Amino acid sequence: MQAGAGNGALRGGIDLGGTKIQAAIVSPTGEVSGEARRPTPAEGGPQDVANEMARAVVQAADAAGVQTDSLAGIGVGSPGDSNEETGEVSEASNLPGWSGSFPLGRTLSDALGAPVRVANDVDVATNAEFKLGAGKPYRSLLGVFWGTGVGGGVILDGKRWLGRGAAGEIGHMVVERGGARCPCGRRGCMEAYAGRKAMEAKARREYADGAKTKLFEIMEEHGRDRLTSGIWERAIEHGDKLAEKLIERALKALGAGVASAVNLLDVEAVIIGGGLGVRFGQPYAEKIAAETHKHLFVDDRPPAIHVAALGDLGGAIGASLLFDE
Ligand SMILES: [Zn+2]
Numbered sequence: 198m199q200a201g202a203g204n205g206a207l208r209g210g211i212d213l214g215g216t217k218i219q220a221a222i223v224s225p226t227g228e229v230s231g232e233a234r235r236p237t238p239a240e241g242g243p244q245d246v247a248n249e250m251a252r253a254v255v256q257a258a259d260a261a262g263v264q265t266d267s268l269a270g271i272g273v274g275s276p277g278d279s280n281e282e283t284g285e286v287s288e289a290s291n292l293p294g295w296s297g298s299f300p301l302g303r304t305l306s307d308a309l310g311a312p313v314r315v316a317n318d319v320d321v322a323t324n325a326e327f328k329l330g331a332g333k334p335y336r337s338l339l340g341v342f343w344g345t346g347v348g349g350g351v352i353l354d355g356k357r358w359l360g361r362g363a364a365g366e367i368g369h370m371v372v373e374r375g376g377a378r379c380p381c382g383r384r385g386c387m388e389a390y391a392g393r394k395a396m397e398a399k400a401r402r403e404y405a406d407g408a409k410t411k412l413f414e415i416m417e418e419h420g421r422d423r424l425t426s427g428i429w430e431r432a433i434e435h436g437d438k439l440a441e442k443l444i445e446r447a448l449k450a451l452g453a454g455v456a457s458a459v460n461l462l463d464v465e466a467v468i469i470g471g472g473l474g475v476r477f478g479q480p481y482a483e484k485i486a487a488e489t490h491k492h493l494f495v496d497d498r499p500p501a502i503h504v505a506a507l508g509d510l511g512g513a514i515g516a517s518l519l520f521d522e
Pocket of ligand 1: 379389
């Protein structure tokens with residue numbers, strides 16, 4: 198534990214996303230006493246993003262009635278490649294101008310007067326579910342965040358498993374050799390079938406080739422320019438055949454990837470989160486469980502499958518937990 202990180206002291210947590218920055222002030226037991234949300238800058242570079250992050254923490258601290266320099270520490274869940282030792286973040290390709298490496302931890306620590314730790318966003322969200330959410334009853338689990346891409350986090354024997362820093366990339370488990378092109382550039386990854394970005398690209402290709410679908414009509418009706426989780430859900434409610442086909446394809450890929458991970462690690466539970474995972478909820482978690490079951494080597498005691506329980510604040514709360522370790 199960091200000097201000054203007494204058990205009673207409040208922590209800060211920041212979930213840095215491609216569209217929004219969510220900050221929260223959190224007690225050691227996970228209660229949120231102040232929060233703030235700001236849009237992620239669409240232009241500029243890492244320093245501009247860091248400035249907005251610092252503003253979000255100051256706002257959340259104001260709401261909680263504390264100063265940022267009184268916090269025991271501030272945790273950050275970041276996309277891209279986060280180095281937990283140095284607090285540097287590189288290759289955060291969904292953030293503006295962030296192709297190189299940037300000392301995010303040090304920059305925020307200087308701005309806010311508290312120690313800062315930086316980790317992968319999906320790892321901290323998985324850890325939050327493990328400590329405070331749907332994963333509380335278990336000692337080992339897999340977090341599967343089904344959204345724009347498919348992120349993963351691993352808890353083994355009560356601890357986050359990071360490997361050499363890059364563990365948990367379940368979206369890039371190969372479910373079909375030489376298969377569909379993944380946004381990562383490789384072929385046949387689970388994400389190439391189940392990630393929302395890849396699903397949208399596939400839907401657009403089929404639509405251009407004459408497939409009948411209401412997906413894009415619904416998208417326009419709702420004033421959107423991409424197929425959000427809500428649009429997929431509405432299309433399914435309308436009985437849209439293309440949407441049903443692509444969701445089915447996604448569920449099969451998720452089942453193959455999750456089962457392969459379970460065959461390797463034999464975790465007790467799988468927690469399904471992410472935009473699509475939470476939107477589709479328990480009925481689809483059960484469909485994923487059924488697809489998983491087909492590929493389990495030891496199929497008489499499948500892992501429990503739950504939907505993530507902490508919702509929108511899970512990432513920020515999970516980041517604050519970096520100061521409990
Ligand atoms: Zn991939």
